[in-house]
Amino acid sequence: MLYKEPAPIKDRENPFESMMSRFNIAAEVLGLDEETYNVLKSPARQVIVNVPVTMDDGKVRVFEGYRVVHSTILGPSKGGIRYAPDVFLDEVKALAAWMTWKCAVVDIPYGGAKGGIICDPYSMSAGEIERLTRAYTSSLVDIFGPDRDIPAPDMGTGPREMAWLMDEYSKTKGSTEHGVVTGKPLVLGGSLGRVEATGRGVMVSAMAAMEKLGMDPAKSTAAVQGFGNVGSWAAKLMAERGVKILGVSDVSGAYWNDNGIDIEEAIEYKNGNNGRLEGYKGAEQIDPAELLTSKVDVLVPAAVEDVITIHNVDKIQARLIVEGANGPTSYKADNIINEKGIMVVPDILANSGGVTVSYFEWVQNRMGFKWTLDRVNERAERIMNESFERVYAASQKYNVPMRIAAYIVAIDKVAMTYKYRGGF
Numbered sequence: 001m002l003y004k005e006p007a008p009i010k011d012r013e014n015p016f017e018s019m020m021s022r023f024n025i026a027a028e029v030l031g032l033d034e035e036t037y038n039v040l041k042s043p044a045r046q047v048i049v050n051v052p053v054t055m056d057d058g059k060v061r062v063f064e065g066y067r068v069v070h071s072t073i074l075g076p077s078k079g080g081i082r083y084a085p086d087v088f089l090d091e092v093k094a095l096a097a098w099m100t101w102k103c104a105v106v107d108i109p110y111g112g113a114k115g116g117i118i119c120d121p122y123s124m125s126a127g128e129i130e131r132l133t134r135a136y137t138s139s140l141v142d143i144f145g146p147d148r149d150i151p152a153p154d155m156g157t158g159p160r161e162m163a164w165l166m167d168e169y170s171k172t173k174g175s176t177e178h179g180v181v182t183g184k185p186l187v188l189g190g191s192l193g194r195v196e197a198t199g200r201g202v203m204v205s206a207m208a209a210m211e212k213l214g215m216d217p218a219k220s221t222a223a224v225q226g227f228g229n230v231g232s233w234a235a236k237l238m239a240e241r242g243v244k245i246l247g248v249s250d251v252s253g254a255y256w257n258d259n260g261i262d263i264e265e266a267i268e269y270k271n272g273n274n275g276r277l278e279g280y281k282g283a284e285q286i287d288p289a290e291l292l293t294s295k296v297d298v299l300v301p302a303a304v305e306d307v308i309t310i311h312n313v314d315k316i317q318a319r320l321i322v323e324g325a326n327g328p329t330s331y332k333a334d335n336i337i338n339e340k341g342i343m344v345v346p347d348i349l350a351n352s353g354g355v356t357v358s359y360f361e362w363v364q365n366r367m368g369f370k371w372t373l374d375r376v377n378e379r380a381e382r383i384m385n386e387s388f389e390r391v392y393a394a395s396q397k398y399n400v401p402m403r404i405a406a407y408i409v410a411i412d413k414v415a416m417t418y419k420y421r422g423g424f
């Protein structure tokens, strides 16, 4: 059974509005002045490119792509590139702003950006994706740069695309520029631990939240939506900590096992099955919509935006939601979540392990020196735990949910930096 096609854009909630509604609440709590408010909410740069690509049949197709730089107040802008058929400008604007807040929450010296190309990577050959990636890179060569704007993987992209991006950029500049992109293959200056970093961070924040809630991981159950980079690693690492993963899903459907899914086996199956869980025999297939409202202790949405909405929030049974994806919860569902007493570890905290290790990769590239996996994991885990505690303390201090607390921590830092720098 296939998931429903994404709703047409006019029927979908606008992710930028979703971001702004939380930003407005946090800005009010902080008493942000009007000038700073206007600076912080406005994306610094929004670029739309149309790149011609020769397809395998010899015909030329034009692809629309975006790069939005939300802010460079804290440092060079940082954020992934998404390849998806339904990506749109307001989504990329929201994702870029979330990167600004995310980097501020974990206290790394980056601003926020995001990119996207309207395309369906699953229906394209490797050659077509390579030509598209190179064309997109060369059209944005004046935006990107190791000290300006540093892309990374997001949905539909990974180390392979980052390698092409680095190579194309380096050719244009006439020198090898490892630090222009993170999430690269190891041989090209990638960091140990980056592939699993986002899922690992999700696991670390889940453990921190469970401790606050007095939940024992070994007696807890979870469901994970999305079984790509973030979802599969989060599921695997949570299972290693004793959490029983009862349900997982990808575009092909949702899969459930009352006794717990063998995550290693499911990953192996997916890898050997053209990247899809379809036909997986270690669990029974259920209605994908039921996965989110199933009887589990922890829910990890790790796929797309706006999956927890006013239409299903009433039925959610989990005590804890850990947002692996960016923007999985509609702002309209926030109040009901709070009334139900569900703790949410928000995206800008829960999935920040990825950009944290991207930062380590960039630091290693600048040093020309490689860190061990233990060093990467130990430092990332420390940053995740410290950030969790910072956000938790703000939620207690201002008596607000964790999501608003995370925005408060982030906006406060960016606003203070803006004041000190001045002259914008």
Ligand SMILES: NC(=O)C1=CN([C@@H]2O[C@H](COP(=O)(O)OP(=O)(O)OC[C@H]3O[C@@H](n4cnc5c(N)ncnc54)[C@H](OP(=O)(O)O)[C@@H]3O)[C@@H](O)[C@H]2O)C=CC1
Pocket (backbone or CB within 6 Å): 003, 153, 154, 155, 156, 157, 198, 225, 226, 227, 228, 229, 230, 231, 249, 250, 251, 252, 275, 276, 277, 302, 303, 304, 305, 324, 325, 326, 327, 351, 352, 354, 355
């Ligand atoms: N990669 C990273 O480091 C980071 C990613 N994120 C966020 O995490 C989320 C997932 O990204 P990532 O794991 O990298 O992306 P991937 O492309 O690796 O995986 C996405 C997963 O979501 C599934 N999926 C897509 N659409 C749907 C849908 N409508 N319903 C259910 N499942 C769906 C895909 O299914 P299938 O496998 O069948 O295609 C896939 O399993 C995104 O929101 C991204 O922005 C956040 C921080 C960092």
Ligand SMILES: O=C(O)CCC(=O)C(=O)O
Pocket (backbone or CB within 6 Å): 078, 079, 080, 081, 099, 102, 150, 151, 152, 153, 154, 182, 183, 326, 351, 352, 354, 355, 356, 358
């Ligand atoms: O690793 C990075 O630089 C950014 C990852 C990303 O796009 C995200 O955190 O949403």
